[in-house]
Amino acid sequence: MKKTHVITFVIVIVLALFLRIYGAGGTFPSNDHMDPAVISLNILSLDWTPDTIFRLSDENPFARLVVHPVGTAHIIATFLNALLFFKIFGIQVTEFRWLIPFILLGALNIIAIFILVRRTFNTRAAMISAILLSVIPIHVALSRMMGVPTLIGLLFLTFFVYFAQDYSEKNDKKSGVLCGVFAALTIVTNSLFLGIIPLGLYILFNSEFEKKRRVRDALASAFRRASKKELILPPIIIILILLAVHLAVVLKTGISCYDILGHTFSGGKTSIGNYAISALNWLVNDAGILLSAIILLSLAVGINDLKKNKKESIFFVWGIIFLVPFFFLIPPSATQTYVYLLFGIFGMLAYSSIVLDRFFEKNFNSKLVPIAVIAIIFVLTLYTTLIGVQGVNLPSPIKIEPPGKYGIHYQDNGAKAAGFWIRENTREEDIIFSDAKRGDPIELPIAQYYFGRTTRAFIDATPPEIREALKTKIDEYSVIVTSPRDEEGTTAQLPENFKKAAVISDAGEPRLVLYQRSRNSPPDYIDIDTANDHFDEKYGNINSLQSKRFLNDERAMHGRFFDKCAKTKLHQLYQQRLGIIRPDNTT
Numbered sequence: 001m002k003k004t005h006v007i008t009f010v011i012v013i014v015l016a017l018f019l020r021i022y023g024a025g026g027t028f029p030s031n032d033h034m035d036p037a038v039i040s041l042n043i044l045s046l047d048w049t050p051d052t053i054f055r056l057s058d059e060n061p062f063a064r065l066v067v068h069p070v071g072t073a074h075i076i077a078t079f080l081n082a083l084l085f086f087k088i089f090g091i092q093v094t095e096f097r098w099l100i101p102f103i104l105l106g107a108l109n110i111i112a113i114f115i116l117v118r119r120t121f122n123t124r125a126a127m128i129s130a131i132l133l134s135v136i137p138i139h140v141a142l143s144r145m146m147g148v149p150t151l152i153g154l155l156f157l158t159f160f161v162y163f164a165q166d167y168s169e170k171n172d173k174k175s176g177v178l179c180g181v182f183a184a185l186t187i188v189t190n191s192l193f194l195g196i197i198p199l200g201l202y203i204l205f206n207s208e209f210e211k212k213r214r215v216r217d218a219l220a221s222a223f224r225r226a227s228k229k230e231l232i233l234p235p236i237i238i239i240l241i242l243l244a245v246h247l248a249v250v251l252k253t254g255i256s257c258y259d260i261l262g263h264t265f266s267g268g269k270t271s272i273g274n275y276a277i278s279a280l281n282w283l284v285n286d287a288g289i290l291l292s293a294i295i296l297l298s299l300a301v302g303i304n305d306l307k308k309n310k311k312e313s314i315f316f317v318w319g320i321i322f323l324v325p326f327f328f329l330i331p332p333s334a335t336q337t338y339v340y341l342l343f344g345i346f347g348m349l350a351y352s353s354i355v356l357d358r359f360f361e362k363n364f365n366s367k368l369v370p371i372a373v374i375a376i377i378f379v380l381t382l383y384t385t386l387i388g389v390q391g392v393n394l395p396s397p398i399k400i401e402p403p404g405k406y407g408i409h410y411q412d413n414g415a416k417a418a419g420f421w422i423r424e425n426t427r428e429e430d431i432i433f434s435d436a437k438r439g440d441p442i443e444l445p446i447a448q449y450y451f452g453r454t455t456r457a458f459i460d461a462t463p464p465e466i467r468e469a470l471k472t473k474i475d476e477y478s479v480i481v482t483s484p485r486d487e488e489g490t491t492a493q494l495p496e497n498f499k500k501a502a503v504i505s506d507a508g509e510p511r512l513v514l515y516q517r518s519r520n521s522p523p524d525y526i527d528i529d530t531a532n533d534h535f536d537e538k539y540g541n542i543n544s545l546q547s548k549r550f551l552n553d554e555r556a557m558h559g560r561f562f563d564k565c566a567k568t569k570l571h572q573l574y575q576q577r578l579g580i581i582r583p584d585n586t587t
Helices: 001-019 030-043 050-054 061-066 071-087 095-120 122-134 135-144 152-171 172-187 194-214 217-228 229-253 258-265 275-288 289-308 313-323 336-363 368-390 415-425 446-450 464-477 483-494 526-540 548-558 560-563 570-576
Strands: 433-436 454-458 479-482 498-506 509-519 524-527
Touching: 001 095, 061 479, 071 095, 095 135, 095 152, 095 313, 095 336, 095 446, 122 135, 135 275, 135 336, 135 509, 152 172, 152 313, 152 336, 152 368, 152 524, 172 194, 172 229, 194 217, 194 313, 258 464, 258 570, 275 289, 275 336, 289 313, 289 336, 289 368, 289 548, 313 336, 336 368, 415 446, 415 479, 415 498, 415 509, 415 526, 433 446, 446 454, 454 483, 454 570, 483 509, 498 526
Parallel strands: 433 454, 433 479, 498 524
Antiparallel strands: 479 509, 498 509
């Protein structure tokens, strides 16, 4: 690769990282993505034993992931965060640090598209694709969102295509195994995983047609090669594992929809219809007007390349397979169309880059005109990204309605505001006790997230029991967070060196009361909305964090297993490790 190409590529990666890092906070696109992020905190505080990992209870983060409708994808996304970046290296969690894995995945996607297009066509087209992907609005947006498995699913899909090409050309067993492995990984991270079947077959057909020049012979050979054990065993194994876990969950809990398989094949996700206008709107929103127009114009060229069976038509087929369902089979009401469109946009972006390069090569001898055209496309797309991603307190150009003060699963009773005060007035090593769960509920992992400190909480206890148990642990805590409903009772039980430090209120109505050890100054009176804004500015833009308790929801729907969960000593020990303290085991 030429020195100028290397320098250009480095600049592209640096710019891409800057766009994904600058002003990044931690906003979630939906409840589906809030849950894995919250669950990550549980995993971070967990001592991993068989009891903690395999117990199906509300408090077990592993269990909550397993029963998630798209569980496996979120397991991978969560582990990428909690395990690799925080658990192993002991990194302190902050909102920005939580985004680091996704920011890096965004950069890896750019490197991957460059390598793949360069391998398939040439370096110039690869550079164009990398430049455009670095600034495309939807990709920048998803690189700044917590808990979204889309980027890692896209990376696995890219590796699948790369090794499928390698296998089709060399018939190398090692390439076949790697192709099968990345097909399996694509299955567990992409609910549109069925697309890898026609895409893989076309890649094999494309290669075989060059040798045999007859469609029937090429198809027969492609199917024979696709049935090789090195290709099909990894996907079959992963599907059997998913089905086995699914069956175990159904038998144990009565939950009927689980994981990518359940998410894909149940709940009316598909229906034949005309959703073209909606899909085109999302395409423009995701890629910007100019880049969307180039992608659509490339469709006509792609049909001709497909007829001629050109090698680069692989990208055209990739784009069509992952875009067409949203025009005719998947209604917008069934899914977050804008997120899933990225899989198709990625393929079409690669193909459009090749089309542009061929057009420049054929029509212009000077290098200045192609550079000027790409610069114009780049600047206009970057402008769309900047006004949609950087210019507002949302992570994407898509108009996401924030949950507001009262979310579906969590009422904002001041946890974020309390978190801002705690982070500003305590040390990282301080331990916080939260008793607000009894009044306006704060889930423990939500308190841990906002407070940014080690946090403990009582559950299933009456106020007298909590006050009595608190006495035995009072020396551990630097701040006590409680509901104003029990303010007098709590104050009476606290040592003299604990003074009221802050009152979190909403329109003048107290929501939370905070007591601090060795407090000498008068208490601070804090408005929820004002403190929330300060939290967003300094620590990350988190829209009213919610935590859906899947096991509780399913217990209400199905009953069965959960009522049989005995409060054993092992379970109590597990809860203590998690930060949950029961009054009957604190003495």
